Amino acid sequence: MSSGCPHARMYQSEPHPDPYGAYARMRAEHGPVVPVELAPGVHGWLVTDYATLISWSRDTTVFTHDSRLWRDSARGRVGPGAPLAPMTAPRAGALFVDGVEHRRLRRAITDALGAVTAARLAAVTTRAADLLIDGFCARGEADLLEEYARMLPPLVMNDLFGMEGDQGARFAAAVRGLWAGRDAERSGAEAERVLSEVVDAKHRAPGDDLASRLIRHRARLSDDEVVTQLLLVASAANEPTAALIDSVLRAVLADPSRWHVPGGPSPAALDDLVERVLWRDPPILNYPALYPRVDVPLDRGRVIEAGSPVLLACAAANHFFQKENPERVADGADRANRAHVAWGAGPHRCPARDEATAITTVAVRRLLQRLPDPVPAVPAERLRWRLATLSWAPVSLPVRFTPQRPAAPTAAPAGPPGTGPAGGGAPPRSGLLRRLLRRP
Structure with missing residues (x-):
């Protein structure tokens, strides 16, 4: 992200050493609400201020999530090949509508997620974690981003969504492309194609999974609505969950004396770490x-014109708020102070946030139980991020550890179909995992 022109550029091809430094430079030049270039020739705004982000997210009179109001898009200035087009295109999803229709769709999502018990989620996550750890634990080294954090959420979603065969791998690759803005039009089409296949299959043979529960929900969703709600949930459960696992692991690696304990850290301790x-x-x-319905005046005589996209910089808002108010976000107060906007704010706050944090906590704890002494293979200051309009993605998280034997087949609880052991020794890698390891 650079700002050599009146708009700060929100895309960058080269890995960046300090994402928050990029935000700090934008804020220093433009203030907390930044005029940005979302793609070449496509302009909008970025909210990096905590209080403003919360206020505008709650103001459903002035602002809407309905992207049909985006003037540049309506005038044909945002082509289907634009990196952010598939993530902002108008659709019948809870994230893109307001009022009664939003409440109808969101209720279907929360009811479908609510039927997944904590025990099942923990069991499926543990099984997926063991499957992945068995693949690298004997080596004494691994890239915990590519070999663990990014691989685990698709394995969990494969089970919870009722996916079969290679659907999970195809979908995970497509969602990653959407968040990264890589060939976004094709990635979006592939993600919807996979979910349409899942919905068609669940009409023929319903099961105990999110797709089946959405199909039979009393909100009477159309198949297109089911696909869109599944896409929303999976978008939050895949790449963002992977990023959260990576962030928590980096925090663990920065303070090994606290987290390298026999049997792994307690769930309560990890809960507190995740909140920090x-x-x-x-x-x-x-x-x-x-998208503002009317012009919104700012300082310095600036105005956000009606129909201009306003991106919510949740990470920046949190980061700068806690830096400027350390006494309100102190280590000892984290359990009581969960007012962060990591999952958004207002009526559109992410409905899958509890599931994402639960998957993260189980995944990190299981890793530390299996690998009791991981240490960074490179200094933290040498890590790099790739920045895109909607997200940033770490390049890698290499670690070293004392080599461990793979887990016994009976040690892991039941989990995703097709990932169970078949005979003695370590469980074989599933077809989904083999596909996931073929990096796009």
């Missing part, structure tokens, strides 16, 4: 977008 990370290094960057 959600304040200081949250997983969602600049999403979703609001």
Whole structure:
């Protein structure tokens, strides 16, 4: 992100050493509400101020999530090939509508997620974690981003969504492309194609999964609505959850004496750590977008024109708020102070946030139980991020540890179909995992 022109550029091809430094420079030049270039020739605004982000997210009179109000898009200035087009296109999803229709769709999502018990989520996550850890634990080294954090959420979603065969791998690759803005039009089409296949299959053979529960929900969703709600949930459960796992692991690696304990850290200790990370290094960057129905005056005589996209910089808002108010986000107060905006704010706050944090907590604890002494393979200051309009993605998280034996087949609880052991030794890698390891 650079600002050599009146608009700060929100896309960058080269890895960046300090994402928050980029935000700090934008704020220093433009103030907390920044005029930005979302893509070449496509302009909007970025809210990096905590109080403003919360206020505007709650103001459903002035602002809407309905992207049909985006004037540049309506005038044909945002083509279907634009990196952010598939993530902002008008659709029948809870994130893109307001009022009664939003409440109808959101209720279907929360009811479907609510049917997943904490025990099942923990069991499925543990099984997926063991499957992945068995793949690298004997080596004594691993890239915990590519080999663990990014691989685990698709394995969990494969089970919870009722996906079969290679659907989970295809969908995970497509969602990653959407968040990164890589070939976004094709990624968006592929994600919807996979989910349409899932919905068609669940009409023929319903099961105990999110897709089946949405199909039979009393809100009477159309198939297109089911696909869109699944896409919303999976978008939050895949790449953002991977980013949160990565952030928590980086926090663990920065303070090994606290976290390298026999049997792994307690769930309560990890809960507190996750909350601190959600304040200081949250997983969602600049999403979703609001669209003002009327012109919104700012300082310095500036005006946000009606129909201009306003991206919510949740990570920046959290980061700068806690830096400027350390006494309100102190280590000892985190459990009581969960007012962060890591998952958004207002009526559109992410409905899958509890599931994402639960998956993260289980994944990190299981890793530390299996690998009791991981240490960074490179200094933290040498880590790099790739910045895109909607998100940033770490390049890698290499670690070293004392080599461990793979887990016994009976040690892991039941989990996703097709990932169970078949005979003695370590569980074989599933077809989904083999596909995931073929990096796009």
